Amino acid sequence: MLSIMPNIEDKTRPRISGLSRGARILRGLSLVIPATVLALMFLTAIFADLAWIGLPDVGLSPYHPNDQVLKERRLPPAFIEGGSTEHLLGTDNLGRDVLSRVIHGARVSLSVSLLVIFITATIGTILGITAGYLGGRIEGFIMRVVDVALSFPGLILALLLATIIGPGYMTVVIALSALGWAGYARLTRGESLRIRQSDFVAQARVNGASTSRIMLRHIFPNVLNSLIVIMTLAVGMMILAESMLSYLGIGISAPTASWGSMVADGRNDLDRAWWISTFPGIAIGAVVMSGNFLGDWIRDKMDPRLRQL
Amino acid sequence: MTRFIIIRLLQAVVAIIGIAVMVFFLVRAAGDPLELLKNPNMTEGQYEAMKVRLGLDKSYGEQFIVYMGDLAQGDLGTSLLKQRPVIDMIKESLPNTLKLTLPAFAIGMTLALALGVLAATRRDTFWDQGVKFMAILGQALPGFWVAIMAVLVFAVYWQILPVAGMATPAHYVLPVGTMVFFTLPGMMRLVRSSMLDVLESEYVKLARIKGLPEKTVIWKHALRNALITPLTTLGLIIPGLVLGAVITETIFNWPGMGRMIVEATFARDFTVVQAITILTAVMVLGINLLVDISYAYVDPQIRYEKS
Numbered sequence: 001m002l003s004i005m006p007n008i009e010d011k012t013r014p015r016i017s018g019l020s021r022g023a024r025i026l027r028g029l030s031l032v033i034p035a036t037v038l039a040l041m042f043l044t045a046i047f048a049d050l051a052w053i054g055l056p057d058v059g060l061s062p063y064h065p066n067d068q069v070l071k072e073r074r075l076p077p078a079f080i081e082g083g084s085t086e087h088l089l090g091t092d093n094l095g096r097d098v099l100s101r102v103i104h105g106a107r108v109s110l111s112v113s114l115l116v117i118f119i120t121a122t123i124g125t126i127l128g129i130t131a132g133y134l135g136g137r138i139e140g141f142i143m144r145v146v147d148v149a150l151s152f153p154g155l156i157l158a159l160l161l162a163t164i165i166g167p168g169y170m171t172v173v174i175a176l177s178a179l180g181w182a183g184y185a186r187l188t189r190g191e192s193l194r195i196r197q198s199d200f201v202a203q204a205r206v207n208g209a210s211t212s213r214i215m216l217r218h219i220f221p222n223v224l225n226s227l228i229v230i231m232t233l234a235v236g237m238m239i240l241a242e243s244m245l246s247y248l249g250i251g252i253s254a255p256t257a258s259w260g261s262m263v264a265d266g267r268n269d270l271d272r273a274w275w276i277s278t279f280p281g282i283a284i285g286a287v288v289m290s291g292n293f294l295g296d297w298i299r300d301k302m303d304p305r306l307r308q309l
Numbered sequence: 310m311t312r313f314i315i316i317r318l319l320q321a322v323v324a325i326i327g328i329a330v331m332v333f334f335l336v337r338a339a340g341d342p343l344e345l346l347k348n349p350n351m352t353e354g355q356y357e358a359m360k361v362r363l364g365l366d367k368s369y370g371e372q373f374i375v376y377m378g379d380l381a382q383g384d385l386g387t388s389l390l391k392q393r394p395v396i397d398m399i400k401e402s403l404p405n406t407l408k409l410t411l412p413a414f415a416i417g418m419t420l421a422l423a424l425g426v427l428a429a430t431r432r433d434t435f436w437d438q439g440v441k442f443m444a445i446l447g448q449a450l451p452g453f454w455v456a457i458m459a460v461l462v463f464a465v466y467w468q469i470l471p472v473a474g475m476a477t478p479a480h481y482v483l484p485v486g487t488m489v490f491f492t493l494p495g496m497m498r499l500v501r502s503s504m505l506d507v508l509e510s511e512y513v514k515l516a517r518i519k520g521l522p523e524k525t526v527i528w529k530h531a532l533r534n535a536l537i538t539p540l541t542t543l544g545l546i547i548p549g550l551v552l553g554a555v556i557t558e559t560i561f562n563w564p565g566m567g568r569m570i571v572e573a574t575f576a577r578d579f580t581v582v583q584a585i586t587i588l589t590a591v592m593v594l595g596i597n598l599l600v601d602i603s604y605a606y607v608d609p610q611i612r613y614e615k616s
Contacts, residue, residue, distance in 0.1 A: 148324050151593050153551040156586050159574045163582050164335055240451055244552075247453045248559065248571060263454050267560075270457065271465050278461075281454030289449035 031297050034290035041287050045106040062088075062097060065104040065257045069095040074273040090275040092265055098275060101257035102283050108246075108258040109287070112169070113238035116176040117231050123177070124184025125227060129215050131185065132192025142185065149182035154241070162250035172251045176241055180234075187230055191223040229299045236291030243284050259284050310605065317601055321594040326377075328590045333376055336579045337369065346389060363389075385584035390576050395584040398569065405475070406554050406565035412481070413488030414550065421493055421539075422532070425500025429508060429535075430527055440497060447494030453556045456487040460560070473562045484561045491553030492546055496539060503538040507531045543600050547593050 049059030056064075069091070076083040077090040077098075089098040131142040158175035165171055195201060196219070204214050245251035246260030254261065259280040266276025343365060347356065360366045364375055379386065385395040428440035463470040463483065474480050507513060508531055516530045517523075555567035562568070566585065573581035 144320060144324070147597075148328075148594075151547065151597055153548040153589055153593065155548070155552050155555055156570070156589050159555075159570055160332070160335065160582050160586050163574045163577050163579060164338070236449065240449075243451050244453060244556070247451070248555070250574065260451070260453075263451075263457060267457060270461050274461055274465075277454070277457050281451060281458070284454065285446075285450040288451075289445065292445065292449055 030293055034293035034297075037286055037290035038294060041106050041110065041290075044103055045110045048103045048107055061100040061103040063100040065096065065101045066255045067096060071095065074269065074276075076273070077275050077279075089279050090273070092262070092276045093269050093273065098262075098279055101262055102259070102279055104257040105259040105262060105280060105283065106287075108169075108252050108256065109239045109242055109284075112172055112176070112242045112252075113235050115173055116180060116238050116242075117234050119173070119177045120180035120234075121184050121227060121231055124181035125188045125220070125223070127181065128185035128188030129192045129219050129223065132189035133196055133211070133215050133219055139189070143189065146182045146185050146189075149179045150186070152179060154179045155244075158245055158250055167250045167253050169252055172242055172245050175245065175250075176238060180238075183234075184227070184230065187226055188223045191226055192219050195219050195222050225303050229295070229303050232298050233292065233295035236288035236295065239284065239291065240288050313605060314602055317598055321598050324594055325587070325591055329377065329380055329587055332583050332586055333373060336583055363387075380587070385588070386580040388573075388578055388581050390573075390578040390581075395581055398581070399566065399584070399588070402564060402566045402569045405563060406558070406567060408475070409481075409484050409488055409557060409563065409565065410550055410554060413485045413553070414492070416485065417489045417492045417496060420489070421496035421500050425497050426504055426527065426532060426535075428497075428501045429504035432505065437501075440501065444494040444498045447490065447497075452487065452491050452553065453560065455490055456483070456557065456560045459483055459486065475563065484557050484563055487557045487560065488550075488553045491556075492549050495549065496546070499539050499542060500535065504531060504535040507535040510534075537604075540600065540604070543596065547596060551589060 044060060047059055048061045049056050049064075051059075072087070072091050073093060073095040075087050075091040075095075078085045078088045083090060087097050087099065089102065092098055092101070127142050127146075131139040154175065157178055158171070161171050161175050161178075165174075192215075201214060201218050204218050209217075242251060243258070243260030243263070246258040247264045249261070249264065252258035252261060262280040263277045266273065266278075269276055343356075343360060343363075346359065351359075357366075364372060367375070376386075383396075385399070387394055388398060391398070424440050424443075428437040431437050460472055460483065464472045470482050471477075471480050472483065508527075512534075513526060513531050516526045521530075551567075554565060555571060557563065558565045558567035559571050570582060570585045572578075573585075
């Protein structure tokens with residue numbers, strides 16, 4: 001995975017019982033605020049414009065994200081001197097509305113991360129359950145590949161892929177999926193090893209259930225909880241990874257708005273238009289942090305054992 | 310023990326060969342590098358000569374044998390674009406990368422230890438919450454954006470630090486700071502949680518009962534044992550360091566390996582990207598191997614067993 005650091009967690013459980021009233025309110029807020037931010041992002045991505053029902057001009061985004069008005073380049077945001085409410089977050093070096101681009105950028109971040117999580121979780125779970133349930137040489141082989149994939153720098157692989165197939169949406173998805181499945185494989189293998197020993201699996205085997213049926217009907221439902229936790233925690237990581245690839249120019253290519261490439265767009269204008277790089281970065285930080293908080297919360301509710309991961 | 314080392318070593322070699330083979334075919338699948346080098350003014354003879362010079366007139370099978378043979382001798386090939394051996398280019402850029410990575414690693418580790426221990430020994434206090442908050446923030450904000458914001462504040466607004474160049478120590482502050490940002494939050498959380506575990510152990514209680522000063526208990530008894538967990542995850546930090554190097558060098562125009570691979574990517578200089586990929590794989594597997602071996606020495610429960 002293209003994580004900056006593996007999601008290392010504190011093993012200790014929080015001391016909930018003795019919390020003061022203020023701390024309890026804070027705890028509540030740590031669920032409400034992230035959930036709100038993520039819900040807003042979700043809605044923003046969907047309703048940025050209604051092109052998907054044939055209404056490209058209706059939507060949350062005040063302008064089309066790629067419309068260039070060269071006369072209105074580098075207009076400052078509304079709340080500082082020289083800005084106007086026409087462009088709440090100002091305009092960029094090509095006269096495009098920064099707010100509209102931030103709104104449309106939510107689409108890229110969300111769709112890439114959901115797509116990658118779906119692909120990696122599927123592949124990883126199939127391989128993990130196979131390794132854990134079958135054992136033997138197959139397990140040995142799969143787990144060696146997992147070890148390599150876990151320690152291989154994903155960025156290098158992404159750069160290699162970008163030279164080969166060129167930058168673009170699919171390059172990002174492939175690059176993030178190519179190593180990302182390994183984490184899921186390791187998790188589901190561990191769980192399957194444990195479930196394999198249980199009585200209901202033995203019983204299913206005695207009753208003549210086929211190997212594939214046992215894996216699908218008996219093992220898979222029991223790893224689902226942990227799987228959901230890890231998938232939620234991955235949302236933030238994938239958004240961060242996508243933004244970084246787009247920042248480097250090997251991800252979503254111009255003119256499509258992506259938060260990472262927007263930060264890169266503003267790089268050369270720092271001395272005269274700080275807002276171009278600043279706002280998309282705040283969007284990334286807010287969404288990723290919300291994702292991580294929500295993931296932590298779901299983990300504590302569904303599967304506290306995973307704190308040890 | 311010897312058996313354990315030999316088997317792990319063989320596994321690492323197999324993995325490297327696997328990666329080299331994968332890279333070879335991926336690059337070939339991408340298309341003919343000659344298309345990129347072809348020049349409309351070239352005569353048929355010059356084109357053929359170039360083909361022979363680059364060894365591309367041979368069949369894939371022969372090319373593969375030459376490629377693996379060269380690799381085995383440590384020959385990483387010649388840059389298609391610059392027409393110089395990749396190894397020479399690496400010799401120039403690697404020291405520059407190390408000038409960033411090593412100080413950043415040292416500073417990051419020191420800070421992670423200090424802050425991790427601070428948080429663990431003052432659990433649930435203001436200090437602990439502060440460290441936890443910093444770690445959460447650090448893991449959520451994109452490193453490239455933080456670096457750009459640092460440039461905005463320190464170089465554009467206050468104008469107290471230079472952005473490009475590597476002449477004076479001041480030139481190192483922003484790049485090294487960016488690199489530290491990439492590894493510190495994760496390390497800090499790891500030291501904290503591992504320290505919390507150790508502080509509740511029997512031998513720390515015993516040391517306290519013996520009446521040892523708290524300083525000795527924490528820094529000598531607890532920390533030494535708390536360090537084992539972060540040590541084993543050293544291998545997992547490498548992707549973070551590589552990532553940090555690539556991002557930092559592109560932002561600050563630092564002439565290191567990270568910038569080299571990004572430039573080679575955009576120039577579609579296959580041999581350079583291929584060489585750096587293989588080199589990185591060797592480095593990662595090598596460090597993981599060392600970590601495994603040192604861990605096996607420290608912890609006698611870990612031995613290679615045939616499963």
